[in-house]
Amino acid sequence: MSIVLSPSLLAADMGHLAQELQTLEECGIKALHIDVMDGNFVPNIAFGPDQIKMLRPLTTMKFDVHLMIVKPERYIQTFADAGADAITVHPEACTHLHRTLQMIKATGRTVGVSLNPATPIEVLEYMYELVDRVLLMTVNPGYGGQKNIVAMNKKIEQLAAAKEAGNYSFEIQVDGGINKENIKAVIAAGARNIVIGSALLQRGKTKENIADYQNIIRS
Numbered sequence: 001m002s003i004v005l006s007p008s009l010l011a012a013d014m015g016h017l018a019q020e021l022q023t024l025e026e027c028g029i030k031a032l033h034i035d036v037m038d039g040n041f042v043p044n045i046a047f048g049p050d051q052i053k054m055l056r057p058l059t060t061m062k063f064d065v066h067l068m069i070v071k072p073e074r075y076i077q078t079f080a081d082a083g084a085d086a087i088t089v090h091p092e093a094c095t096h097l098h099r100t101l102q103m104i105k106a107t108g109r110t111v112g113v114s115l116n117p118a119t120p121i122e123v124l125e126y127m128y129e130l131v132d133r134v135l136l137m138t139v140n141p142g143y144g145g146q147k148n149i150v151a152m153n154k155k156i157e158q159l160a161a162a163k164e165a166g167n168y169s170f171e172i173q174v175d176g177g178i179n180k181e182n183i184k185a186v187i188a189a190g191a192r193n194i195v196i197g198s199a200l201l202q203r204g205k206t207k208e209n210i211a212d213y214q215n216i217i218r219s
């Protein structure tokens with residue numbers, strides 16, 4: 001079974017960013033999760049297109065951009081131009097989700113939809129054909145370092161069942177509070193792309209942590 005580990009930039013040491021990215025690459029990490037927050041859809045503010053543009057030449061990792069902003073349709077092209085390879089939006093933040101997904105598709109980037117913990121998967125019933133990735137939030141979005149909401153394991157299972165029933169090809173991604181204790185449970189429930197911030201990017205321990213996660217995944 002192939003599992004993708006997506007470290008979250010939010011937990012990186014901003015003073016040594018180039019070094020952090022190099023470490024991740026050396027460990028075989030292929031995708032960097034980048035959280036964009038507007039202080040409106042979520043209560044925090046993080047990363048804009050200019051920062052992403054500056055990071056782009058520093059690494060060959062794919063940029064998996066998670067837009068936690070209202071009306072993301074205003075910025076799809078901007079983030080695509082800045083260097084995003086994957087763009088994920090929240091239906092709770094879009095007036096016309098279908099149109100926004102089409103906009104992402106038109107940029108040639110992979111199309112992702114992310115659901116807050118309180119949002120049922122049924123909102124995606126007519127969208128599945130259009131999406132490459134469904135990101136289930138396992139915390140309320142806005143901050144790194146929060147506690148995983150265990151009830152989301154059932155939601156991951158529901159989504160995996162819907163994927164199988166419809167024979168869809170989208171990837172199931174999870175984000176929030178994942179650590180060495182609970183990663184097995186989200187994988188068992190059906191997650192295949194695991195975003196990890198604070199429990200992976202730790203000063204001086206990142207390499208060791210990635211090796212630990214790889215061992216846990218293999219075990």
Ligand code: DX5
Pocket residue numbers: 008009010011033035066139140141142143144145146175176177178195196197198199
């Ligand atoms: C939360 C963000 C996450 C965050 C995860 O709103 O979407 O990507 O960086 O951080 P941890 O793994 O520390 O919960």
Ligand code: ZN
Pocket residue numbers: 008033034035066175195
């Ligand atoms: Zn995220």
